[in-house]
Amino acid sequence: xxxxxxxxxxxxxxxxxxxxxxxxxxxxxxxxxxxxxxxxxxxxxxxxxxxxxxxxxxxxxxxxxxxxxxxxxxxxxxxxxxxxxxxxxxxxxxxxxxxxxxxxxxxxxxxxxxxxxxxxxxxxxxxxxxxxxxxxxxxxxxxxxxxxxxxxxxxxxxxxxxxxxxxxxxxxxxxxxxxxxxxxxxxxxxxxxxxxxxxxxxxxxxxxxxxxxxxxxxxxxxxxxxxxxxxxxxxxxxxxxxxxxxxxxxxxxxxxxxxxxxxxxxxxxxxxxxxxxxxxxxxxxxxxxxxxxxxxxxxxxxxxxxxxxxxxxxxxxxxxxxxxxxxxxxxxxxxxxxxxxxxxxxxxxxxxxxxxxxxxxxxxxxxxxxxxxxxxxxxxxxxxxxxxxxxxxxxxxxxxxxxxxxxxxxxxxxxxxxxxxxxxxxxxxxxxxxxxxxxxxxxxxxxxxxxxxxxxxxxxxxxxxxxxxxxxxxxxxxxxxxxxxxxxxxxxxxxxxxxxxxxxxxxxxxxxxxxxxxxxxxxxxxxxxxxxxxxxxxxxxxxxxxxxxxxxxxxxxxxxxxxxxxxxxxxxxxxxxxxxxxx
Numbered sequence: 001x002x003x004x005x006x007x008x009x010x011x012x013x014x015x016x017x018x019x020x021x022x023x024x025x026x027x028x029x030x031x032x033x034x035x036x037x038x039x040x041x042x043x044x045x046x047x048x049x050x051x052x053x054x055x056x057x058x059x060x061x062x063x064x065x066x067x068x069x070x071x072x073x074x075x076x077x078x079x080x081x082x083x084x085x086x087x088x089x090x091x092x093x094x095x096x097x098x099x100x101x102x103x104x105x106x107x108x109x110x111x112x113x114x115x116x117x118x119x120x121x122x123x124x125x126x127x128x129x130x131x132x133x134x135x136x137x138x139x140x141x142x143x144x145x146x147x148x149x150x151x152x153x154x155x156x157x158x159x160x161x162x163x164x165x166x167x168x169x170x171x172x173x174x175x176x177x178x179x180x181x182x183x184x185x186x187x188x189x190x191x192x193x194x195x196x197x198x199x200x201x202x203x204x205x206x207x208x209x210x211x212x213x214x215x216x217x218x219x220x221x222x223x224x225x226x227x228x229x230x231x232x233x234x235x236x237x238x239x240x241x242x243x244x245x246x247x248x249x250x251x252x253x254x255x256x257x258x259x260x261x262x263x264x265x266x267x268x269x270x271x272x273x274x275x276x277x278x279x280x281x282x283x284x285x286x287x288x289x290x291x292x293x294x295x296x297x298x299x300x301x302x303x304x305x306x307x308x309x310x311x312x313x314x315x316x317x318x319x320x321x322x323x324x325x326x327x328x329x330x331x332x333x334x335x336x337x338x339x340x341x342x343x344x345x346x347x348x349x350x351x352x353x354x355x356x357x358x359x360x361x362x363x364x365x366x367x368x369x370x371x372x373x374x375x376x377x378x379x380x381x382x383x384x385x386x387x388x389x390x391x392x393x394x395x396x397x398x399x400x401x402x403x404x405x406x407x408x409x410x411x412x413x414x415x416x417x418x419x420x421x422x423x424x425x426x427x428x429x430x431x432x433x434x435x436x437x438x439x440x441x442x443x444x445x446x447x448x449x450x451x452x453x454x455x456x457x458x459x460x461x462x463x464x465x466x467x468x469x470x471x472x473x474x475x476x477x478x479x480x481x482x483x484x485x486x487x488x489x490x491x492x493x494x495x496x497x498x499x500x501x502x503x504x505x506x507x508x509x510x511x512x513x514x515x516x517x518x519x520x521x522x523x524x525x526x527x528x529x530x531x532x533x534x535x536x537x538x539x540x541x542x543x544x545x546x547x548x549x550x551x552x553x554x555x556x557x558x559x560x561x562x563x564x565x566x567x568x569x570x571x572x573x574x575x576x577x578x579x580x581x582x583x
Contacts (some may be wrong), residue, residue, distance in 0.1 A: 074434075085502045098544050100580035105374065106550070107576025111569055112140035115576065122583060126288060128163040141182075143569055144559060148184040148433075152369075156178075170220035176213070185565035187420060187432040189516060206428050209373075211239045211365055228264075229253040237274075237362040241373040245274030245361045266298040270358045272377075273322070278427070280374040280418060290377040291322035294358050300334055307340035317356040319379055330356050330381055342392070350388040356381050359413055360380045362375040364437060368415050370563060372427075372434035380409040380439070389448075401450040411439040414479040415565045419523075420516040432514055442478055445469040458493035476525060477511035480563070484508035497541045504534045512564040529559030547578045 102123065107115040114136065121131040134157050141150035155178050163173030184207055217233030232250040249270040256263050273291035300313025313334035320327045332354030339348045357380045364371055389403035420432035450464040466485045470478035486506040493499045508530045515523040534555040540548045550573070557571040 010220065019091055041466075055126050100545070103580045105575045105576065107549070109551075109572055111142050111572060113572065113574060114138050115574060120583075127165055128161070130159075130161050132159045133157070134435030139569070141184075143184075143567055146184050146567065147186060147202050148205060149182045150184040151180075151182060153178070153180040167224050168220055168222050170218065172218035173216075175215045177211075178213075179211040179369065180363075181209060181211075183209065183370055183429050183433040185370065185433045185563065187516070187565055205431065205433075207433065208240075209429070211237065211369070212239070213237050213362060225540060226256055227247065227252060227254045235360075235362060237360070237365075241374055242277040243274065243361065243373040245272065247272040247358075247360050247362070247425055249358075261301050261303075261354040263299055263301050265300075266296075268294065268296040268298070268317075270294045272358055272360050274361060274377070276373050276375060278374055280421070280430070288374065288376065292379055293320045293322070293356065294318070294356055294379060295320075295521060296330075296356060298332075298334060299447050309338045311351075317354060319356065321378075332356070332382075333384060344393055346390060346392040348390055352384055352386045354382050354384045359437075361366070364415075365415070368435055368563065370433075370435055370480045370566060371415075372418055372429040375437050376439075377437075378411055378439060380412050383408045383410055397454040399452045401448070403446075403448040405444075405446045405448075407442075407444040409442050409444070409447065412442045414438050414440055414481065415563070416479045417512050417514040417526075419514060432516070435563065438475075438479065440475050440478070441473050444469040445471075460491045461489070463488040476513075479512055480510045480528075482508045482510050482530075498539070499541075500536070500538045502534070502536045504532070506530065506532045507562075514564065526564060528561055528564060529563075533558070533560070545580050547577065548576075550575045 014513045033292055044301070103117075104119075105115070105117040107113075109115075113124040114130035116134075116136045118134040119132070121129060123129050130184075136153075136155045138153040138155075138338045139151060141152075143150050143319050156175065157177075158173055160171055160173035160174040163169070183205075186202075213235065214237075215235045217231070219229070219231040221229055230250075230252045233248070235245075235247045237245040237247070239464075247270075247541040251268050253264065253266050253268065256265070270290075274289070279286050279288050294317055296315055298313060300311055303310045303312070307311060311334070311517070315332035316332055317329075317330040317332070318327070319330065333352045334354070336351035336353070338351065340346075353410045359377060359379055361375060364375065385405055385407045387403055387405035389401065391399070391401040393399050414437070415435045418430065418432060418434050418436050421430045445468070447467045448464070450462070452460075454460050464487055468481065468483050470481060472478055484506070485508065487504070489501070489503045491499070491501040510528045511525055512528060513523050513525050535553045536549070536555060537549060537551045541552075542548060553572040553574070554568065554570060559567040559570060561567050
């Protein structure tokens with residue numbers, strides 16, 4: 001009964017609390033409720049109290065630990081095992097090839113060919129040096145079916161002095177060159193059909209002529225200066241027919257930073273002047289004189305952005321013709337861009353460039369030594385050269401380059417055979433056996449392809465080809481310009497002592513024109529046949545100083561004509577040795 005009353009009290013307290021909370025709400029009336037308890041009372045058992053008692057521990061059975069004394073008897077054990085010492089594996093190093101400052105080369109071959117070179121270089125101190133070179137190449141001729149003397153000599157000597165300092169590297173040189181050639185290329189219809197008259201006429205021709213070249217020049221490179229490069233040269237060129245030419249040029253290059261951008265600027269001052277005693281036509285007594293001064297400036301800057309490289313620039317030239325009082329301005333673009341399509345594996349490049357070329361008698365002779373001393377001189381202008389291509393690598397050791405371009409050239413210099421004018425001039429170069437220079441406007445569509453491969457450290461291979469399509473305005477053909485050129489090289493190190501190489505090339509057809517003015521014949525366009533040539537060399541390194549070599553040229557023994565009426569020497573063999581030394 002006691003427990004039942006207690007339970008009722010708890011219920012009433014709960015109901016009172018609920019009613020009190022409701023009464024707190026304003027303006028709410030208190031209603032009446034009836035509570036019915038439906039769950040019967042269930043008595044529970046109260047928690048029992050735990051007995052707290054500490055048990056006692058009887059230690060009578062525990063004994064103290066005994067103290068144990070012990071000793072270790074050390075007895076040596078005999079062993080026959082001996083460990084081997086470790087040795088680091090070394091990398092085999094190739095023997096460093098010794099470099100020599102000087103060398104001498106001597107070679108002898110058929111056609112009484114002599115080839116000799118001597119180069120010496122001596123350090124005078126820690127930074128300065130003096131150097132010298134002597135070169136000689138000659139042949140006594142003997143080309144099949146050639147009626148005139150066809151020997152040639154080419155001898156040159158150069159001396160130089162230079163310094164290599166921290167801020168500037170510079171050098172000067174003085175040189176002299178003498179060349180002797182013969183106008184041996186007589187036309188097939190030359191002279192009279194009567195043997196005795198033809199023999200007398202051939203014997204009356206002295207085809208020998210010579211060239212002399214004296215040059216003084218220098219160059220410098222600066223490390224900490226707005227001037228990065230400077231080159232200058234003076235050349236005096238003359239021949240055995242009283243022709244004379246002087247040329248001087250200076251080309252400084254400087255770099256200036258403008259708004260954190262490096263502006264590179266090339267400045268060119270190029271002057272050439274000269275005279276020829278005779279002209280080829282008219283009465284052959286009127287002298288020819290020329291004098292041109294070209295001044296130009298070419299600023300440009302380079303922008304690098306991720307995989308892009310862009311060069312923007314332009315060229316402005318002024319050309320003064322002192323002899324004819326003719327002055328001209330020329331403007332040229334200079335834009336080059338490249339983009340890495342696939343890293344170094346494929347790079348696309350494109351651009352458009354132009355420039356003014358100063359032609360000179362000395363440069364023409366270097367390309368064609370059979371010119372007559374009666375040339376008309378003027379500069380040539382490449383108005384623009386638009387190109388685009390791909391280059392990169394097919395593998396780590398194989399690279400390629402493909403280019404397509406379109407050139408527009410004004411007054412391009414072309415070599416053309418001189419007409420037969422025996423009766424008019426009676427000069428030794430006037431029997432159709434020399435060449436003149438003509439200037440034409442030519443547009444050229446060109447494709448170039450190149451492949452290089454280093455199969456190993458001992459085998460390298462390369463092949464390239466150029467294909468041209470010419471479009472001329474005023475002439476029938478682009479004289480003596482081939483439409484196709486192919487070339488390939490292979491170099492092999494057979495052993496440490498033996499090495500060999502092979503070079504083959506192909507030159508396509510060229511066009512020339514020549515007429516016999518004595519017969520009042522119409523000019524005739526002549527096609528020079530394409531030709532293929534192969535050259536090879538073999539060498540043996542007897543020691544680090546002495547090397548023997550053997551060279552073979554024109555292995556196919558072809559009497560092809562590089563120039564009209566000028567067959568080349570047949571199969572040529574040359575053997576000799578090269579010796580390196582130090583003082």
